[in-house]
Amino acid sequence: xxxxxxxxxxxxxxxxxxxxxxxxxxxxxxxxxxxxxxxxxxxxxxxxxxxxxxxxxxxxxxxxxxxxxxxxxxxxxxxxxxxxxxxxxxxxxxxxxxxxxxxxxxxxxxxxxxxxxxxxxxxxxxxxxxxxxxxxxxxxxxxxxxxxxxxxxxxxxxxxxxxxxxxxxxxxxxxxxxxxxxxxxxxxxxxxxxxxxxxxxxxxxxxxxxxxxxxxxxxxxxxxxxxxxxxxxxxxxxxxxxxxxxxxxxxxxxxxxxxxxxxxxxxxxxxxxxxxxxxxxxxxxxxxxxxxxxxxxxx
Numbered sequence: 001x002x003x004x005x006x007x008x009x010x011x012x013x014x015x016x017x018x019x020x021x022x023x024x025x026x027x028x029x030x031x032x033x034x035x036x037x038x039x040x041x042x043x044x045x046x047x048x049x050x051x052x053x054x055x056x057x058x059x060x061x062x063x064x065x066x067x068x069x070x071x072x073x074x075x076x077x078x079x080x081x082x083x084x085x086x087x088x089x090x091x092x093x094x095x096x097x098x099x100x101x102x103x104x105x106x107x108x109x110x111x112x113x114x115x116x117x118x119x120x121x122x123x124x125x126x127x128x129x130x131x132x133x134x135x136x137x138x139x140x141x142x143x144x145x146x147x148x149x150x151x152x153x154x155x156x157x158x159x160x161x162x163x164x165x166x167x168x169x170x171x172x173x174x175x176x177x178x179x180x181x182x183x184x185x186x187x188x189x190x191x192x193x194x195x196x197x198x199x200x201x202x203x204x205x206x207x208x209x210x211x212x213x214x215x216x217x218x219x220x221x222x223x224x225x226x227x228x229x230x231x232x233x234x235x236x237x238x239x240x241x242x243x244x245x246x247x248x249x250x251x252x253x254x255x256x257x258x259x260x261x262x263x264x265x266x267x268x269x270x271x272x273x274x275x276x277x278x279x280x281x282x283x284x285x286x287x288x289x290x291x292x293x294x295x296x297x298x299x
């Protein structure tokens with residue numbers, strides 16, 4: 001292997017953006033209201049993705065292709081035209097149900113792919129981020145919250161302060177850039193379905209949340225070039241659908257002092273990904289359970 005030679009990279013970019021935002025709210029009745037929002041938004045790429053540094057190695061195992069990863073200092077920020085319409089019904093104090101539809105047109109969405117690159121005569125599979133010129137994202141959201149003592153005329157004492165919440169999101173996304181390997185594919189990192197369901201408690205200075213969150217399968221990055229099986233179409237590293245259970249419990253010791261305990265991933269769910277089909281697993285990550293204790297004061 002020839003010795004590595006540092007290659008300086010200097011990139012200078014700049015731009016000016018106008019980000020208008022329009023929102024309106026209509027009170028249909030005392031309990032029903034409609035909201036509409038239209039906005040242009042901008043999201044800059046992660047700083048690490050701009051790093052021009054490149055790391056790569058040749059494995060000792062000849063059956064493993066040389067590989068590496070690097071950033072892209074020429075990444076552009078993602079721009080979006082966003083439209084949202086929501087109908088909200090407040091049927092009791094602290095209790096509601098809402099339905100929303102949304103539509104986004106995206107430009108320069110950051111995507112990640114693995115492509116072959118030749119370095120000093122050796123071909124490597126290099127993972128890099130790049131921009132996809134255009135994409136769309138649309139869907140429906142349904143959410144609701146209910147506290148039992150706000151809707152029941154006679155609530156048992158033990159039920160006072162208990163409530164439930166839930167939401168569901170349907171997301172339909174597509175990369176629309178012509179002549180792009182990803183054309184017609186869903187956006188990376190976007191699940192078709194996701195939902196949250198939780199048990200709530202707020203009473204006697206105690207605030208509690210026990211929440212389960214789930215997201216369906218999604219594409220993580222594109223496997224390109226030599227890694228793609230012949231005639232298989234585009235080949236993605238995908239992540240299996242998974243969920244996790246989190247909780248938080250807080251107590252107001254005084255009006256100015258609160259102590260809380262938090263826990264994440266109580267059920268020990270794991271991250272599992274695969275190449276194109278579950279028959280070819282990629283990796284399994286055991287996400288740790290975490291517990292935290294905090295004290296918050298105000299004056």
